Amino acid sequence: MNVLNESIIKARLSKLLKTRKMGKSIYVFNELDSTQDYANSLPKNESFHGTIVIARKQNIGKGRMGRNWISPEGGLWMSIILIPDFSVDNIIFTQFIGALAVADAIFENTKICCKLMWPNDVLINEKKVCGILIDVHVENETKKIVMGIGLNANIASSLINDYLTSHDLKATTLKEEYGNEVDLLFLVKSILERIEYYYDNFISCGNTSEIIDRWKEKSDMLGKKATVHDGNQMIVGHIFDIDQTGALLMKLSDTSIKKITYYDNVTLH
Numbered sequence: 001m002n003v004l005n006e007s008i009i010k011a012r013l014s015k016l017l018k019t020r021k022m023g024k025s026i027y028v029f030n031e032l033d034s035t036q037d038y039a040n041s042l043p044k045n046e047s048f049h050g051t052i053v054i055a056r057k058q059n060i061g062k063g064r065m066g067r068n069w070i071s072p073e074g075g076l077w078m079s080i081i082l083i084p085d086f087s088v089d090n091i092i093f094t095q096f097i098g099a100l101a102v103a104d105a106i107f108e109n110t111k112i113c114c115k116l117m118w119p120n121d122v123l124i125n126e127k128k129v130c131g132i133l134i135d136v137h138v139e140n141e142t143k144k145i146v147m148g149i150g151l152n153a154n155i156a157s158s159l160i161n162d163y164l165t166s167h168d169l170k171a172t173t174l175k176e177e178y179g180n181e182v183d184l185l186f187l188v189k190s191i192l193e194r195i196e197y198y199y200d201n202f203i204s205c206g207n208t209s210e211i212i213d214r215w216k217e218k219s220d221m222l223g224k225k226a227t228v229h230d231g232n233q234m235i236v237g238h239i240f241d242i243d244q245t246g247a248l249l250m251k252l253s254d255t256s257i258k259k260i261t262y263y264d265n266v267t268l269h
């Protein structure tokens, strides 16, 4: 993607995509503050289901929990607009769909098997290679979800060292783990096709079990000790399952069970 200009990237991607809705409307930029901010602020008449915004580099990339996201050239920085017709209570599933789609796409392109960490991290060798950020807009009857995907693809890991020092989880890049560069457009194509697959299945059958089962298969969390940061309180327990609403279930030392939702801040030990 690096040597091509914006309109060529757009044309090549449109040609590659075999999706019905994902990526039918594409915005590509050499440089943007944040694809997430751009997609969040697109007006309703430009926010179609499946619209994507890609930047080769971001100046003010945003992560979860108000963190910044280091986004140099070579990474895959993309935001996808979804117009859901399900309740916002099910938003957590879009997070799972994003992480599963990225893990499938990495496997398709490199044969590397990723692990997933709740709710939004994709890991290789216990290090974070990708994070997903979900923003939700609800206005009267209209809902809009913006799914941001930050995949450290063709980047030297020295470039994301700041990230390494400021978080509990270590970061890595696909280039580092695979030993080669990957074609970013093929990665985008695989991610969008897998998102469409999971999303359409989820919508058409309203069935969350396929997503939960796939997620559990790939998860690295079940059985692990974790801490939830709840205001000033720290709650420690063992993660043992995910329920049908997508909440993580943690058993505490007094055998009571705490449900952890998307908005909670969890650290694994």
Ligand code: BTN
Residues within 6 Å of the ligand: 033, 034, 035, 036, 037, 058, 060, 061, 062, 063, 064, 065, 067, 069, 071, 076, 077, 078, 079, 120, 130, 131, 132, 133, 148, 149, 150, 151
């Ligand atoms: C996380 O904290 O794990 C989520 C990181 C999400 C980063 C992506 S990069 C594309 C999109 N634009 C942003 O500013 N953030 C998201």
